[in-house]
Amino acid sequence: MEEEKNTQSEENESEEIRVGVYVCHCGGNISDVVDTKAVVEALKKNPNVKIAKDFVFMCSDPGQKLIIDDIIENNINRIVVSACSPTLHETTFRKALTRAGLNPYLYEHVNIREQDSWVHKGENEAATAKAIRLTAAGVEKIARQDPLEPIVVNAEGHVVVIGGGVAGMRAALALIKRGLGVTLIEKGDRLGGRALELDRVYPTEEKASDIVSQLENAVRAEKIDVRLNCEIELIEGFVGNFDVQIRGKDSKIDKVRAGAIVLATGFDHYQPYEGEFGYGKSPIVVTLPEFNKLIADMPQSDKFTYKGKDIKNLAFIHCVGSRQMEGVHQPQADGRVNDYCSRVCCTATLHTINKTLDKFPNLNIFDLYKDIRTYGHGHEDYYEKASKRGVTFFRYTDDSIPEYAPSSNGSGATLTMKDVLTWNEEVSIPADMIVLATGMVPRDISNLVGMLKLPTGTDRFLQEVHPKLRPVELANNGIMIAGTCQGPMDITESCAAAGASAAKVSILLSKKTIEMDPYVARVDEAKCDGCKLCLAECEYKGALFMAESYAHVNPALCVGCGACVAVCPPRAINIAGWTLDQFDGMIDAISMEELEPATVPA
């Protein structure tokens, strides 16, 4: 196996590497287990390390002053701090470097608390050896580190919001109130989206039409640029500078420049296939949205009449099109089943059941469920209320999904299943009408997904970077998500997501320029032989391209995934700050034996 030469880049080759190493006690959190003085003494043997110190709290003002003084007085030009997790204090120390006049990216943070002292209690010697190797790895990495500068791009103070439903309108209003220009694009002929289909909504029992009207009035009052009957023709550019081409009803193309994009493209209802619980074959089988529409304008009555027939027994079936299992359920068009929980349908179904009983108190209602998942605040009340009003619940499993059998005269049906609540007793439930609680499925936005290379999850909804840490951002810089394009959620959650997206965009576009981390691909043109292998690996249009016989990177479009790096034989392309040479250096340090604590003076 050939050994790659691990050298710093030509950029810093002429500079003497002078690393300062600082080991934190964290007030005993680290030093009770790790012998911090032994770590310091071991690191002093490293030829690149000019200063090594330990201190009780490196993050304190005196701790940071140690670093600043050494940079200024001892010409230290690389810093390694071995302490807690970098998620806590990496920024703290980068700022300290800036105050000392050093490039903030010439800094490496080594985690010897969460990933060493806290998980190796009672094994002090081994934990110390590990801290030495990890710190040495940090030194090897930073010794190969070039100074980096944040990527700066001009930022257009305008946002395009795609989708004029509740989430889109909420996002647009929040953005314009923060001083940004907004263009709101809706492909339908009016604002409101799926909320227009609803009657009253839980948990406030407001009329959905009132919510839509209030929002629409506010949008009009704020003079937001609303484009109805419009679709996206093309989006080009990058964060801060998107060029959005909008095609109107007359096929005329209009262009809008935007610094960021908010996707609020919504969802579709699951459409049962013909024959699924009798749907499409029998008129008595309808979906929950269809049923809600049906009863919305019906007056209160002793009798519920549907298609000229008195309905006495009404059955609801949960999880239709959701939580499907391979081999049990019919796959979707792409060959996959909808194995996700659609979240909102349990509460929506129970809300409808109570609403139905308000209007038709004499109905017998049967509720056939797999699990009741009323997860929101106050949602369980709908279940309690339905139980007290005499709704009969049956619980089925995937082994015993209710079987639909039409009655001989075609006017009703029987649902047969094994009921978990009665120890798997087989029950036959008479139904004059059946309501299928269908879930949400992702809307077909394949044009946008393909155009922008948007990430989608296994559920085919748009996928955020991280559900907890970055819940409304896509990996694509400058593109946020709001509402049900991300996954099933109710109006309250959609509005919260819209607010979060607007806040993220506002921060991003708060200045005339955007500063981004420099951790994107970078090409060493002297090493690049123009083989183009990297181009085939890049999923992001315009991020990587050939010019003048070598590869070029558009840093505003590159997401820094590194897919291109692995295929470059001469290592001409790397992620800045995370180069393969740096990783090789780290592995060398982790592998080496000579810095064992036993060799360290007491």
Added chain:
Amino acid sequence: MGDHNNMKILLITTMISSYPGANTVGQAHLHYSPGTYIIRVPDPVVFPESFYMRCYEKGIDGIIIMSSGSDCPYEGAYRRLSERVARVYVQMKENGIDPSRLKLTTICTVCKAAFLKEINEMQKNILQARADKEGVAA
């Protein structure tokens, strides 16, 4: 424990998912072998096949790639990573390295039990591979 401390396991973690996951294990003060070394990367897809082979050559006993799996935010990255790992397995076999010393798995920010399980399993695999090489039962 002694045998476990004599091995070096490299955990390749993602900055957005499994690295915070490793921190979660630490915050819970759960114990695992000090012979484990965690490095963080934007995405493990960055590493070519030669990186893994070099790790083994340098003395790393086992590598666990703690990826984001199908939740990876980078388009096409997980597919490329799994295809690459498959090619690494081939090279490992060709070079007489037990393939059980490499594992591609998925770990999220809260996967404490899975994180520990993967380390324990890798330790067993390494011991078994050593025993197989020496021709004795582990």
